[in-house]
Amino acid sequence: MAGKRQALSSVGGPVEARGDRAFRFPLVEAMRAQDESRDALGLTHGFHAYPARMHPAIARVILEELSLGPGSEVLDPFCGSGTVAVEALVGGWRSLGSDIDPLALRLARVKTDRRGPKARARFLDRLGAVAAASTRRVRERVDVRARLQAKERSWYEVHVLKELAGLLEEIRAVRDERDRLALEMVFSAIVIKFSRQRSETSARTSVKRVRKGLVTEFFVRKGEELANAWAELSAAIPSPHHAPRFVLSDARTLPHTLAGEYRCDLVLSSPPYGGTYDYLHHHARRHAWLGINPKQLRDKEIGARRHLSQGPRARAKAEPSSLARWDSQNRAVLESIAELLRPEGVAVLLVGDAEVAGQRVAADAQLERLAPDAELVVVAVASQARPDWRGGRPRSEHLVALRRSG
Structure with a gap:
């Protein structure tokens, strides 16, 4: 991948960037915007807590920098609480969000509801x-x-x-x-x-x-x-505008779910950070009260800590299978993304280093290694250190831009 590694100062610390300058610049700007507006969510973003959601400033900058004009299509296959959908609505994009958790879709629909x-x-x-x-x-x-x-x-x-x-x-x-x-x-x-x-x-x-x-x-x-x-x-939405669409789907089978000729100009998403969260457990109280059956989330949640992180006694035995599972999950996501991108489309993924069976897995390196299997290529990366919730050495968070290699 061409491009000199650079470190830039920002409120949250240095941002290291490498790769194609045309993509490196918006990735760095997005990281810096996140740090400079860490508490300024605005719109409907702060209404409902949702673990590990993308900061709106990241979505806003990427959508502004990579827009192909009115009506460009953005896909978020891990839409969560709808951050990308809200910013796409305000930015004049057409958008489609999918998630495996029905709670996420209900919340995203409410947050993107235009109310006079x-x-x-x-x-x-x-x-x-x-x-x-x-x-x-x-x-x-x-x-x-x-x-x-x-x-x-x-x-x-x-x-x-x-x-x-x-x-x-x-x-x-x-x-x-x-x-x-x-x-x-x-x-x-x-x-x-x-x-x-x-x-x-x-x-x-x-x-x-x-x-x-x-x-x-x-x-x-x-x-x-x-x-x-x-x-x-409502005051921020342009006229005319494009109402977001949402579908219930595993990101790995989204092309099958859409069952048509759907293609997008941009994939913008934050896939789960491996071995870090368990959305099945985080939303268990909500699922129970609202009568939501979390079976698909229980069986198919990607990157779940309960599947990838093991206790000390189990690590030696579990490490190969857990690492293989994490690779397999991400490979399938990349293949799905490649199938849904237009030939000149771009995917921008916000990813964090994983913790798999006690082993740290660098998320940017993993994507670079797996991308060719999906006929994708990483064209730029911006990375910034983040504190480890366990108090250990910092993990890194990365914005990674990919394009189809064919």
């Missing part, structure tokens, strides 16, 4: 009505049963469990589907906060003092936050 003043006012009226009914239930001690298994119920204090269950019953009674689905995502946004789960990405428990009525108060605050975010989004 009347629709926002109607939503706020329904939010208020649901909250008033929930407050009345709490005050009058209305008996309600959470439709959860015993193990799932154990994550909540009894009075919190009842308030959440009553709140969800009132949401489900809303007849307007559009508002009901949005209210469910507001509910989803507060579920973990009021559970005994310590954080979004930790399965450990912690003691939380929650007074009666606080759940409903936070529900209202989060709903109002969504309405305000919709107003900001």
Whole structure:
């Protein structure tokens, strides 16, 4: 790969870049934009927590720099909470997002919903009505049963469990589907906060003092936050615009799911960082409350820590098979991307170094090694060190640009 390695200063530390200058520049600019606006999410991006989502600034810069003009098509095969879709909507792109988790698609649809003043006012009226009914239930001690298994119920204090269950019953009674689905995502946004789960990405428990009525108060605050975010989004969307589309699919079988002549100009996505997260576990509280069957996520989640990271006793035996699995998963993703790209299309992937059976796997090097199997070639890379959540040596995060080699 041509190009001299360079280090550039940014708020988050030096960015090392190599490869084709035409692609190296936007990758570095995207990394720097992420650091310079780390807390400035804006639009609907900050409404709902979602582990390891792409920073909006990365998506914004890449979409601006690589646009081929109005109506260019971008695909995000790991759309998560819809970061790329929101930025594509504002940037005038056509977009398609896919994910294996139905929760992700529900959330992405709500976050990209264009709501004018009347629709926002109607939503706020329904939010208020649901909250008033929930407050009345709490005050009058209305008996309600959470439709959860015993193990799932154990994550909540009894009075919190009842308030959440009553709140969800009132949401489900809303007849307007559009508002009901949005209210469910507001509910989803507060579920973990009021559970005994310590954080979004930790399965450990912690003691939380929650007074009666606080759940409903936070529900209202989060709903109002969504309405305000919709107003900001609506003001930013150009006219005419292209509404995003979403499909439920494993990224590796997306060409089969689309079953047609779909092609895109750009793939922009952040695939899972190997051995780092378990979305099945991170969203377990939400899946249970919302009645989402996570079977596909359980069976086919890519890069899951439960599949790739092993305890010390198992590492020696598991290492070859775990590394082979991680290679196989990424090879299949690259093959899918290559099939969906137009001949002159570009793929930009935000990837992090993996932790597989106790071994660090450099994500950029892995993509360079596997890309030829999918008839792709890495044309540029921008890399920046990130703190290791375990307190060990830093991992690196990389923006990698690929093109078809044929």
